[in-house]
Amino acid sequence: MxxxxxxxxxxxxxxxxxxxxxxxxxxxxxxxxxxxxxxxxxxxxxxxxxxxxxxxxxxxxxxxxxxxxxxxxxxxxxxxxxxxxxxxxxxxxxxxxxxxxxxxxxxxxxxxxxxxxxxxxxxxxxxxxxxxxxxxxxxxxxxxxxxxxxxxxxxxxxxxxxxxxxxxxxxxxxxxxxxxxxxxxxxxxxxxxMNCGFEVSWSEHLKKRVERSHLKNIELSILGHKSRGEAMITPYGIEGGVVYALSKFIQDKIQDEGSASVNIDLKPDLSDQEIEAKLQKRKLKDSLSNHLRKSLKLDKASIALLYENSLNITAKNIKCLPIKLERPRPIDEAIxxxxxxxxxxxxxxxxxxxxxxxxxxxxxxxxxxxxxxxxxxxxxxxxxxxxxxxx
Ligand SMILES: Cc1cc2nc3c(=O)[nH]c(=O)nc-3n(C[C@H](O)[C@H](O)[C@H](O)COP(=O)(O)OP(=O)(O)OC[C@H]3O[C@@H](n4cnc5c(N)ncnc54)[C@H](O)[C@@H]3O)c2cc1C
Known part of the structure; x- marks a missing residue:
């Protein structure tokens, strides 16, 4: 038998x-x-x-x-x-x-x-x-x-x-x-x-402007761990492939310190010098947003994130934009x-x-x-x- x-x-x-x-x-x-x-x-x-x-x-x-x-x-x-x-x-x-x-x-x-x-x-x-x-x-x-x-x-x-x-x-x-x-x-x-989104306290302005907007070809990093690909800004925070890939390190940091700071490189294919050179070429008639969109091909969400942080628009900030992740989304939503x-x-x-x-x-x-x-x-x-x- x-x-x-x-x-x-x-x-x-x-x-x-x-x-x-x-x-x-x-x-x-x-x-x-x-x-x-x-x-x-x-x-x-x-x-x-x-x-x-x-x-x-x-x-x-x-x-x-x-x-x-x-x-x-x-x-x-x-x-x-x-x-x-x-x-x-x-x-x-x-x-x-x-x-x-x-x-x-x-x-x-x-x-x-x-x-x-x-x-x-x-x-x-x-x-x-x-x-x-x-x-x-x-x-x-x-x-x-x-x-x-x-x-x-x-x-x-x-x-x-x-x-x-x-x-x-x-x-x-x-x-x-x-x-x-x-x-x-x-x-x-x-x-x-794991493989989950994280919550960020966005301003009301950002929530309205970029709800469910994609950040394409970015690099996210935390404590030397890097992930390249796409993310999505949502009203509650951020999610998508690059965030999922680092979710363990983000979770560890939140567990230890209550929140996790990650950095986004909005232009991982360009060096600081290349970005700086493009920033210098702004014409007088161009608004800053227009210039960022045209010369650096930054999308709406990327530009909104730069403004959200009240950062000077420098190559350094474009390549290292800090975001504070406060908590993971509820476990039931996780992949x-x-x-x-x-x-x-x-x-x-x-x-x-x-x-x-x-x-x-x-x-x-x-x-x-x-x-x-x-x-x-x-x-x-x-x-x-x-x-x-x-x-
Ligand atoms: C939205 C989403 C997208 C995903 N996409 C991918 C992907 O593209 N590629 C990839 O590799 N993975 C993906 N995953 C993950 C993948 O689906 C899971 O890792 C996989 O299904 C786990 O398989 P498992 O058999 O271990 O468990 P499960 O698929 O969770 O199956 C467990 C089973 O046990 C049963 N069960 C539980 N408790 C009891 C109980 N007490 N008595 C009787 N039965 C019980 C459940 O009903 C269920 O049928 C995705 C997950 C989600 C949610």
Whole structure:
């Protein structure tokens, strides 16, 4: 008889564990408290599903700040090419975009999910229990679920939890599993919003002028860490790729000092001297704003930010514009969360040291990475390690 494994959580990490286990002829019982599978994955596809990245292993693994060595091993074991190979197996074409990011050809997550779940559901060793919410577990791995039929109990020698992080609760990732895990004596790191926006006390004038305006091709820096790309000024503060990439350092600073000062280089491709030379060429008939727009190609939001700070318009200020970030946006809005099950509580195969036979995969593990496909790759690679390591 096939050996049974219970998986709780039907996001990409749980579904990938199920896919790999069924290939190895295990019986898989998968539980999820939502009415449908992988709701966050589907939402991730709304803006173009960035599955992974094509860069080399070394720079790739360095995106998992604090866990670089672990992820060097994990990504080596189940690589971006392996993830694209999985998509090939599903019959989903992928491509590498100009930025090196990897997307499915149709950009959305729906096609992948449909083909993936079809394979699972057609396997007679697969049982799916939706609308089953894990509410308790003991050290014997007896699990209690609340369901429409009342409380349901089940047990297996091997249980994999892949219940996600703590943002976008409407997708099912509510982080409530923490209490159950802690009651088993397993330590959890507190959740923090990552890949998130931050709040700034803009003047009313700026709010009105540049609401939801883009800052294109800027470089954001904090404590020597730099990120280049786009950001967006919102009425409450700032968000976007460059901010997300530095969210860990910004969060650390806010935690230590109550706020975080970041600097924006509005013209990262120009030197101070080049900017100064362009500033000097202002004609008398040109207003300063017009001159900044025409000669330096500064957009509306950049100019408004310079005025907001009552700064002299100098090359130095254009290349080092300070902004005080006061707090992160609410955790529920964040693209990802750090925190979750500490790696120190787990064996090399992500099995709990306190509760043998209990494994963890995906975003519920205490790792974080910037957007760019690193989050999903992390979920797939941790799931692959769990299944490879099952006794
Ligand atoms: C707007 C947005 C855009 C994103 N874009 C990208 C992107 O382009 N590229 C990228 O790499 N990443 C992206 N991400 C992040 C990525 O979607 C997540 O990292 C990934 O979905 C995490 O997978 P997971 O399987 O670990 O957890 P989840 O996808 O969160 O799945 C966890 C599952 O567990 C279930 N569950 C939770 N608690 C219980 C319980 N008590 N009982 C039963 N079931 C439970 C939930 O219902 C859910 O189905 C994005 C996220 C968001 C919000």
């Amino acid at each position: 096939a050996k049974k494994v219970i998986i709780v959580g039907g996001g990409p990490a749980g579904l990938f564990c199920a896919y790999l286990l069924l290939k190895k002829n295990y019986q898989v019982d998968l539980y999820d408290h939502s009415s449908g599978l992988a709701k966050k994955f589907l939402i991730a596809g709304n803006g173009g599903l960035n599955l992974t990245h094509s860069e080399d292993l070394k720079p790739f693994s360095q995106k998992y700040i604090g866990n670089e060595n672990l992820f060097y091993e994990l990504i080596n074991e189940f690589s971006p090419s392996d993830l694209r190979g999985f998509c090939d197996d599903l019959g989903v074409e992928t491509f590498i975009g100009t930025s090196g990011r990897v997307f499915p050809k149709k950009l959305k997550a729906g096609e992948i999910l449909l083909k993936w779940t079809k394979i699972l559901k057609e396997n007679s060793n697969f049982n799916l229990y939706l609308k089953h919410s894990l509410i308790d577990m003991d050290s014997n791995k007896t699990l209690s679920f609340s369901s429409a039929a009342g409380e349901v109990k089940t047990q297996a020698d091997t249980v994999i939890l892949a219940t996600g992080g703590a943002s976008w609760k409407k997708t099912g990732s509510d982080g409530k599993w923490c209490e159950i895990i802690q009651s088993l004596g397993i330590e959890i790191e507190d959740f923090r919003a 990802s969360t750090s925190g979750g099950v500490k790696f120190s509580e787990l064996t090399k195969n992500f099995e709990s040291k306190a509760v043998p036979g209990l494994y963890f995969a995906g975003e519920m593990l205490d790792f974080d990475a910037p957007t760019g496909g690193y989050l999903l790759q992390g979920c797939f690679s941790t799931a692959s390690r769990v299944v490879k390591g099952l006794k």
